[in-house]
Amino acid sequence: RETSSPSLGKDKADTVIIGGGCVGVSLAYHLAKAGLKDVVLLEKSELTAGSTWHAAGLTTYFHPGINLKKIHAYSIKLYEKLEEETGQSVGFHQPGSIRIASTPTRVDEFKYQMTRAGWHPTEQYLIMPEKVQELFPLLNMDKVLAGLYNPGDGHIDPYSLTMALAVGARKYGAQLNYPVQVTNLNSRSDGTWDVETPLGIIQAKRIVNAAGFWARDVGKMIGLPHPLIPVHHQYVVTSTIPEVKALKTELPVIRDLEGSYYLRQERDGLLFGPYESEEKMKLQDSWVTSGVPRGFGKELFESDLDRIMEHIEAAMEMVPVLRKADIVNTIAGPITYSPDILPMVGPHQGVRNYWVAIGFGYGIIHAGGIGKYLSDWILEGEPPFDLIELDPNRYGKWTTTEYTAAKARESYGFNNIVGYPKEERFAGRPTERTSGLYRLLKSRCSMGFHAGWEQPHWFYKPGDETGYK
Template sequence: MVEHVRAVVIGGGVVGCSVLYHLTRLGWRDVLLLERSELTSGSTWHAAGGFHTLNADTNMAALQGYTIRLYRELEEISGQSCGLHHVGGVTLADTPERLDMLKAERAKHRHMGLETEIIGPDEIRRRAPLVNTEGVLGALWDPLDGHLDPSGTTHAYAKAARIGGATIRTHTPVLETNPRPDGSWEVVTPGGTIIAEHVVNAGGLWAREVGALAGVYLPLMPMSHQYLVTEEVPEIVALGREHPHVMDPKGESYLRQEGRGLVIGFYEQDCRPWAP
């Protein structure tokens, strides 16, 4: 028997489960998510989990601001913790040009209703005492910055989507996506064929391969990204509060508190491509 649904979402990471949840918020009940393994089994489970509103694209910044505010509501709907840590964050500027850019971002945020501010070196040290401000001219402070548990957040989206009427099937790889003359799609799985009005590619690391099933080439290449988790840091223990996020664009690095230590990540220029 061929199954019919309004939409199929391929991929059970945080993006796929968010799309599924938002479809139910729009009143779509006949929606289905297919995941080849378990939810969060791609890149979601080991993401660093940071969130912020700073983005050169106004629409993306607004979307990020909306999502950050959504997490509390999501916890209430699902009863599932997202592991939220709203600690605030600083983005550092070491040149007049970068500081001007952050000032422009602040002006944009004001227009969007986001309460960021420009702070100087003394205030940076007060709020983020681990930061060495030598050569730093200022920073953008964003009180919405923080981090969460990516796995917990994904499961919160999934549970809220199920409450809204959606269906999730794990251990169900998609083998083919074939267009039909009426504009719908055949989604072929080991358990049978599903006819969907719409198909959403939320394959993450495998988005290129999912696109190829439909004959679409997506110029995507997942890249390896490293971060390290420290042991207990005495300065963190002595602080008595959670240290804010710190983003250093010049150093292409970031840090945040993890337990009684730190997570420190780097965006390497000479990074290695990763492809399944």
């Protein structure tokens, strides 16, 4: 276990990173490795505190978006060589993963995703039930129609990953200081920042908010209450299962999309994590209005198995050996969601030299790639490739707390639904209203959503089902 004593070490820095989760430490590592020696990271508790330490650690090449595939691919390639580079074990397993299709519509979705795989080539195969069973022999095949197989996928230990990145960051000259809490941020007339802490002030050329579910509190220091909300996510770990222990190779990660859960091998047992419906999932919305409780760092929420029971039953049907297993551990912790489930990465408009890397519901797989992406952007003056979907400026003053909560609830519940191009989702809408909005709706107009405004798209034919009323 790593220990540190609180210290600032210096009173000036090129870049101050606020937050010592896997994303913040990855950025420190990449900036320092690229030659920027004057990098300081401040963490209020200890490295991995917040969401990183309790994450399930899943890694995958897959992403439905073309641009984020590059982020995932870079992360995996980095994690493969990080132990050799730093001497720090990362606990990286790559047994592959299989997304399960148990409906014809889901098979069509997989075929669609196969057509997009060429935009950033990685190994991905549409496999038939026989191959699915060969790779995961403990599966009940009654409903399995096909699988989307990514051979290089797997899982990594989040704590070990972060420690390896920290070793690398220090090796290349970055300073990681904790426990040091940032108490205030003040912009100076020359565009630099005074970062206030109980130990003194650091003057920084730029600051990067990578504070996880504390990011909203940090943003409030400069009048930017970022639209983020913590959600409760649970996963359970089972006791040893004889059928798992008897296997000669590690099982691939399974994602049962109709059951809305992931399942992977954990030693000689299984680890299972669901995504509940928007009606059943739980937000920690009190943190939005009152802030994160003082002292919260490596604490967990009380588990609630009743809330995920339908997913447990679905998993037992798909993987029958689960019925024999005892649950030996339940993890119920906070992860941070933005309204559209995507993180916010880059410079923020209207505030000079203020950058963000926040809103990561899947920070482990994003950490490596985002650290590299943001480092390149900071050092070169422009992003290495297009990631417009992560632009933090996609949200404006219209993004109310009520909208953020409604959209986060919807996004979490829609985690594993079949996605359609250009589909509209209606939670939290409308926000900004034009004078003719309700007349258009009454005339059966289909509305789109852009930067808080409702935009008319087209009109439904008589008898068609319309969207929100």
